Structure formats: structure tokens, C-alpha cells
Amino acid sequence: MEALASGEAAEETESSAGLLRHPKYAEMMALNIGDGAQVYTAFLVFLDLLEARNWKDVTCKGSKELQLVYLLGCPGERKEVKVVLPLPVHMSLSHERDTTIVGRITNGNKEAYERKVDQLVDGVTPTRAHY
Incomplete structure (x- = not known):
């Protein structure tokens, strides 16, 4: 049983190492932005959007x-561009x-800013009806 667990761990390590050699991960790391955990999270979300959720562009x-x-x-097939901030x-x-991030990412576009803030914070106190 111990040998099996050791083999699984080695396989997982090889798989992780393969992800770290992916060209898109290298591109994200080359941005020299943020901590490694945030960049790695962004890379995993990137893969999920493309492969599991069929996002375009x-x-x-x-x-x-x-x-x-x-x-x-x-x-999917929509034309509207969405912004995803993986954390x-x-x-x-x-x-x-939150509002600083949304404001910077939307480049100060007031309508986009208000729409994004509304999605982050709806301003409604949760009640039993919301669950």
C-alpha cells in the first residue's frame, strides 16, 4: 500500500511539473506580477475556462x-468579453x-465599473429568503 501511495505522489509531482512548463504559465510568470500562488491560480482558471467551460479568446x-x-x-458563443480575477x-x-481592483481593470468605465461592483457587492443584507 505504501508503494502505491508513493507512486501516486510521484505521478502527481510529474503532472504538476508538466503544468509549470506550459507556455501560457511561462507567459503569465514573465509578467513579473503578484505572488506565485496568484499566478498559478490564474493559470489553473485559464485552463478551466478553455477546456472545461469552452470559453473563447x-x-x-x-x-x-x-x-x-x-x-x-x-x-461559450457569446461576444461579450468577461473579466475573471482568479485569487x-x-x-x-x-x-x-474590491472596488479599486474593479475600477482599474475596467479602466474607469463607469457603466462597467457599476455592473462589476453590483456583481461583487449587492448591498442587500442576507435573509433566510436568500438561501
Whole structure:
């Protein structure tokens, strides 16, 4: 049983190492933005959007000011570009940081900014009816 677990661990390590050699991961790392965990999270979300969710035209962008990598793409057959900000679990956000990020990513576009903020914070106090 121990040999099996050891073999599984080696296989998982090889698989992870293969991901780290992926050209898109190298491209994201070359942006020199943020911490490695956020970049790796962005890479995994990139793969998920393309392979599992069939998004089109997924690209990565970086913000040196925010120290974050984010993704742009079109869900399915839609033409509307969506912004995805992948964050690792250990990264905490505040309302102020959320609105700063959204404002920078939408380049100050007031309509896009308001739509994104509404999606992040709906301003409604949760009640039993929301569950």
C-alpha cells in the first residue's frame, strides 16, 4: 500500500511539473506580477475556462499597480468579453480593495465599473429568503 501511495505522489509531482512548463504559465510568470500562488491560480482558471467551460479568446493581462494577473474571455458563443480575477484562497480582500481592483481593470468605465461592483457587492443584507 505504501508503494502505491508513493507512486501516486510521484505521478502527481510529474503532472504538476508538466503544468509549470506550459507556455501560457511561462507567459503569465514573465509578467513579473503578484505572488506565485496568484499566478498559478490564474493559470489553473485559464485552463478551466478553455477546456472545461469552452470559453473563447481567453487571454491573460497583468496589472503591475494591483500586482494581479487577470483573464479576459468570451463564455461559450457569446461576444461579450468577461473579466475573471482568479485569487488563491489565502488572499483576502476588502470592499475598498474590491472596488479599486474593479475600477482599474475596467479602466474607469463607469457603466462597467457599476455592473462589476453590483456583481461583487449587492448591498442587500442576507435573509433566510436568500438561501
